[in-house]
Amino acid sequence: MVQETSSNSPRSFSGNSAGGAAGRMLPHSLEAEEYLLSCCLLDGKDVLSRCLEARIRAESFYDPKHGLIYERLLDLYNRQEPIDISVVAEELKTARQLDQIGGYAFLAQVSSRIPTTAQAGYFIEKVREQALLREIIRSATGAVEECYGFTGGIDEFVDQIEAKIFSVTQNRVSESAKQMREPTRDAMSVINKMMMKKGELTGVSSGFKDLDAFMWGFQKQEMIVLAARPSMGKTSLALNFAEAAALPKKGPPAAVLIFSLEMGAAQLALRMLCSRARVNMKLLRDGLLSKNGDEQNRLVEAADQFSKAPIFIDDSSAISIMQLRAKARRIHSRTPLGFIMVDYLQLLSPTDPKVPREQQVAEASRGLKAIAKELDVPVLVLSQLNRSSEKDNRTPKLSDLRESGSIEQDADVVLMLARPRDADEKFQVAADSAELIVAKQRNGPVGELKLTFLRDITRFENFHQ
Template identity: 30%
Template sequence: MTSMTPETSAGEGDLFEGDPAMFPDQNRGGAPAAFRAEPDGFDRVPPQDRDAELSVLGGMLLSKDAITAVVEILKGYEFYKPVHETIYLAIVDMYGKGEPVDPITMKEEFTRRGEITKIGGASYLHTLVQSVPTAANAPYYAEIVRDKWKLRQAIEAGTQVTAMGYAQDADPAEVIEASAARLLTLQASFDMGKDPAGWDTPMEELIEAWEDDQAAGENPGLPMPWEDLQSMLCTVPGHLVILAGRPGMGKSVALLDLMRHLAVVHDRPAAFVSLEMARRQIMNRLIAAEAEIPQHDIRKRALDDGQWKKYDKVRDRITTSPLRLIVPPGGITVPQIRSALRRWQIEDRLPNALAIDYLQIVKPDGQGRGGNRTNEVDAIARGLKEIALEFDLPVFAAAQLSRQTTGRESKVPQLSDLRESGEIEQAADAVILLHREDYYEPESERAGEIDMIVAKNREGSTGIVTAGFRGRFSKIEAMGQDF
């Protein structure tokens, strides 16, 4: 195996489509001049391996098996020298058409395209073949090329982070957030396999995947404490589910119940992000619901012996459950949520579901601040849906309904009552409107009941699921259970 020695000549072209005003002199996969030059004037060359690049292309010109193996590793942009990317893409194109690939056929192809001079002439193609020790090692050389590209990507990311830090009007929190997102995005991009977006997935493969899913048996969807609602929604990864209601209607109770049921009852990781309660308040509600101890007694710290016994019975179950309660200091933006999930993804700690309480108080990101409020909420709703799809998990978010519900004779909420944004309804896979008669009429015949009105359901039917609202225990239970 020959040693791959980096070339010492600089390449051309851009690795990233960055801001040319910010990085006017970046070269292919490199860094601005200020970061390429040593104090003594020595030019620092971005990571590359000319011999590996030559050997990859030479192997592909000698063997179609090498082509098949290399295309699983490289896309073309990983080459440091633009001419090598041009040759690589031409080889892949010819191979894809079923044409023979060798120095002679490629010379004819480049001549036909008028690019034979651009790639250094026919002699350069023969040089590629002569430089490869053996075509069988082409995949190994391709890994070297990809690793050098990753290093250039890391250098570029670091340069961009440095530039943000030096900006005169830089906000430290925003710079740190953007830096973390940039670096975590870079890590995630390195982990992507072949055709991650499905651009080239044939229908036969999709059909086979569908058949495998059907053969796996019934999919009840994400476990919920209310069987009728679970059956109606059949919530799966990628869904955005909105639970909407007026203040005090039970949105937070419903969200925490969902995550508590998933983590404590089914031992599946769940994350509850609260933007309006302290962690102590959430813990009070969690223990009240699980141990069935009135919240009032917990808040007063006035538990009697019987209540302590109830707590003792559930303590281990709560302690060992994979539930995370998150209260971000100073609020949170969609990019910050994405960054946290990306870190968990890298650490293999993604939850099975994420709950956000609540949507309209998620902070707009730096670009959205000071803008139109409707546009800000639209962007937040779209961002949460994108997160559900990107991380392949269901996202539940509470949303506030407008005051117009209280001004009508019928207080039953409608989709049009969603406050400040039509995009919430558009982005959601399901919208559940919460309604309690006793919220408006304490002496109602339906006191203690809550209607979960499925007003939108992209993958199923709509309807109403009625459950028992046990406010003093911060709990919603399926009808028919002993209260």
């Protein structure tokens, strides 16, 4: 039976009363550590490779003596030297560490702890588990101490604390820097998929065939900016994207998280319901729809579909980029997300209201790009355009992005929604058709395409005459 704690352990935790852990032993299992080292001495090549995959380091061992032995084992493994008790003893002796671990007798005791490596996987997991618990305790205790020393800037402070706690659990999975072999393998997998399936989407479908032909879907880790002047229908188009992701015509659904800083969740749900059910919202509000008619049946059916769809809506009206990132992390840890939508960028609250507006927007833009990379999902960000294109009566361009050039820099894709040049300019509202301009795309072509806009149900569709 594995012993979880030991009274003669070389380490203990002396926390203050705030931590509630004064004099407690840190989690550990000395026997599991010895069993694991015994497995390494029995079959070093296999067991040590599994240890490395599980991110077991010398620091993962509670007993410093065990850490020293493991360090020598790793050194031999990396040099492709034979792993044997006599070789390990000689290495420790050369490094003047043999006496530190208790001499050859202790090494012999460890090597004879277990006769087979059959349970190596269990002991790897046990050592990793106990080491992770100790890391969490140290991070959490450090957070408590930092709280007592807090001097101001609560949002930034909380984000830093949360990042430290998350780093314990998130960073244990993989290193941030990857050898070229792994990314090359991933790229070849995408290439093979494209060749075998003849242009099939490699990302989340937008729901529009012409746009998917440009982008092959919304790709993971990409920040996609959808920009337009007010009342051009950008929220409607973004909701159509979200609907296509969560309720695709084919393929598995993607969990969608919508941050709506402008509209309430109920108002957003109403728009999505009417759009999918193809019901005129004005007639619904005026009470001109029959109670048991076809429209109600379609609404009930759409409501049933949405209630089962993996869609999350956060309608917090005043939220900073750090708060947004924290919320996204928490939801992603419970339900892995496939698509995030933010409506819209300029409404995010600044971390520091004193800095110039351009810097505030730049911070939000960089933060959203960081979320896309951290959570490995496409992030769709709505943004405003300035008035220049209207004044000059021309097609919008990248320089028209409002308040910050960093949006253009951070975005992987920039989409711009504009009225057709021949549309009636009497009112600044969405026309029956719209031009969607792919103004920037890091990994694909740019160009223009047309969409049909059904104003009565606030829905965009593939263009048709």
